[in-house]
Amino acid sequence: MPKDHGIGASSKRREDIRFLTGTGNYTDDINLRGQAHVVFVRSQVAHGRLNKVDTRDAEKMPGVIRVFTAKDFEGVGGIPCGWQITDRAGKPMLEPKHPVLAEG
Amino acid sequence: MTKVTMIVNGKSVSAETEGRTLLVQYLREGLGLTGTHVGCDTSQCGACVVHVNGEAVKSCTMFAAEAEGAEVTTIEGMANPDGSLSVIQQAFQDHHGLQCGFCTPGMVMSAAALLKDNPRPTEAEVRAYLEGNICRCTGYHNIVKAIMAASGQDVAIAAE
Amino acid sequence: MYAFEIERPKSLADAVAAIGAEEAQFLGGGQTLIPTLKQRLAAPSKLVSLSGIAELKGLRMDDAGRVCIGGGTTHATVAREAAAHYPALAALAAHIGDPAVRNRGTIGGSLANNDPSACYPAAVLASNATIVTSNREIAADDYFEGMFTTALEDGEIVTEVRFPIPQAANYQKFAQPASRFALVGVFVAKYADGVRVAITGASEQGVFRWSEAEAALSKSFDAAAIKGLAADADGLIGDMHGTPAYRAHLIGVLTGRAVTAAAG
Numbered sequence: 106m107p108k109d110h111g112i113g114a115s116s117k118r119r120e121d122i123r124f125l126t127g128t129g130n131y132t133d134d135i136n137l138r139g140q141a142h143v144v145f146v147r148s149q150v151a152h153g154r155l156n157k158v159d160t161r162d163a164e165k166m167p168g169v170i171r172v173f174t175a176k177d178f179e180g181v182g183g184i185p186c187g188w189q190i191t192d193r194a195g196k197p198m199l200e201p202k203h204p205v206l207a208e209g
Numbered sequence: 210m211t212k213v214t215m216i217v218n219g220k221s222v223s224a225e226t227e228g229r230t231l232l233v234q235y236l237r238e239g240l241g242l243t244g245t246h247v248g249c250d251t252s253q254c255g256a257c258v259v260h261v262n263g264e265a266v267k268s269c270t271m272f273a274a275e276a277e278g279a280e281v282t283t284i285e286g287m288a289n290p291d292g293s294l295s296v297i298q299q300a301f302q303d304h305h306g307l308q309c310g311f312c313t314p315g316m317v318m319s320a321a322a323l324l325k326d327n328p329r330p331t332e333a334e335v336r337a338y339l340e341g342n343i344c345r346c347t348g349y350h351n352i353v354k355a356i357m358a359a360s361g362q363d364v365a366i367a368a369e
Numbered sequence: 370m371y372a373f374e375i376e377r378p379k380s381l382a383d384a385v386a387a388i389g390a391e392e393a394q395f396l397g398g399g400q401t402l403i404p405t406l407k408q409r410l411a412a413p414s415k416l417v418s419l420s421g422i423a424e425l426k427g428l429r430m431d432d433a434g435r436v437c438i439g440g441g442t443t444h445a446t447v448a449r450e451a452a453a454h455y456p457a458l459a460a461l462a463a464h465i466g467d468p469a470v471r472n473r474g475t476i477g478g479s480l481a482n483n484d485p486s487a488c489y490p491a492a493v494l495a496s497n498a499t500i501v502t503s504n505r506e507i508a509a510d511d512y513f514e515g516m517f518t519t520a521l522e523d524g525e526i527v528t529e530v531r532f533p534i535p536q537a538a539n540y541q542k543f544a545q546p547a548s549r550f551a552l553v554g555v556f557v558a559k560y561a562d563g564v565r566v567a568i569t570g571a572s573e574q575g576v577f578r579w580s581e582a583e584a585a586l587s588k589s590f591d592a593a594a595i596k597g598l599a600a601d602a603d604g605l606i607g608d609m610h611g612t613p614a615y616r617a618h619l620i621g622v623l624t625g626r627a628v629t630a631a632a633g
Contacts, residue, residue, distance in 0.1 A: 118302070121307060124309075125294060126287070128244065129244075136238070228373045229371075265469045266472050267473070270473065272418070322468070
């Protein structure tokens, strides 16, 4: 039987009230004056090779402030690994790249 | 632009809208009622469920203009008049029927629509009724449990 | 969505008058059209919403004993109100989409769209229902002309669908789990003058009658009567959910189940 008091009893979540009354504040609910919106262009295929990114048409669209590609984030990114291990031969482990945006 | 007037949570409101303005945009952007969420925008997930003239509908798949003159209830209109949680909302908290809370408004609105037509549903009926509401955190057991409890029925606690 | 105007007439006559513009389109419950507009697959200059027209809504029985359903009647209403008269039809309506979709989607909208995987076309064709429009009456056999194609002309509205009530009927849907559309759906209806079997979800031409099964079942209304009868896989839909051969197999299985359920 679940306990209703003391150590081991489940406690009511305090954040539930705002979620249950529609007063949570999710990213999509934030609408500040002058706020810009961002759209991420994702791969349209499940597995493929990105050869090149052509942003010319996107830049020409009305209201577009800026189009970002991997070039804008050179030197940014990667997720540092806290504890590098080596393989049996003593070679350092391979770290996958974690680019901010996909590179062509 | 056309002026669309409706009653939302008991208050008469009106706003200029485009033909293509969805009911959910009218509520969120026009009235600032951001409790109704847009999860998928393709009528799959049910986070945008509101009541229009007492019936549960997906507000992302209905134009604001079609709710002209209608009575609309959103999650913001579900608490008791004194601000305390309604029976259904309280049951969701008591039975841990939510985690991140994003799907919760739709779940509560669907649950309310179900219990209005069917005050003592079976567990199978609850599950079937929620087929258009998707939760990606907790799974559905505690949501079903909360709705069973809100209908005044015993809730099995064996799974806890 | 591209921008458009929206009009919401209160009467059928006003709706017919409002559709005059070149790029205007009717909006039923919108459960298919609104997602289509969001995808920018349609670009009407004006939508004429039929949801405010009271005369298009509701069920009645006519003098010939048919269930007559207004074109603007939602699936939820059919599920509730047709149950006493035509249970198989009510059951079909009760399993379209999900509850919130059923509160908006209409029978007239479904029939005007004629999605090859929609449920209603199977019931209409198997029941040999009559589709009444703002201009005329169309027999079900003449109405469905292929995938998303019907006998409806521009500006024509489905005002009512009249279903003769069968002695026995059943609908079996093998639902595509994500969309709830029929991967294959089979509606079997037994009338005094014979059995009709309509298949949805399977053919590239949309809903169709399985005449070999109809002949066999008209002689003996028993699942055993169609044992060994194979639906032709030629012209059936092949996609990521199933091959034509798989759909052909489902047609046989579901027809058998529908007959057993209807006869039982």
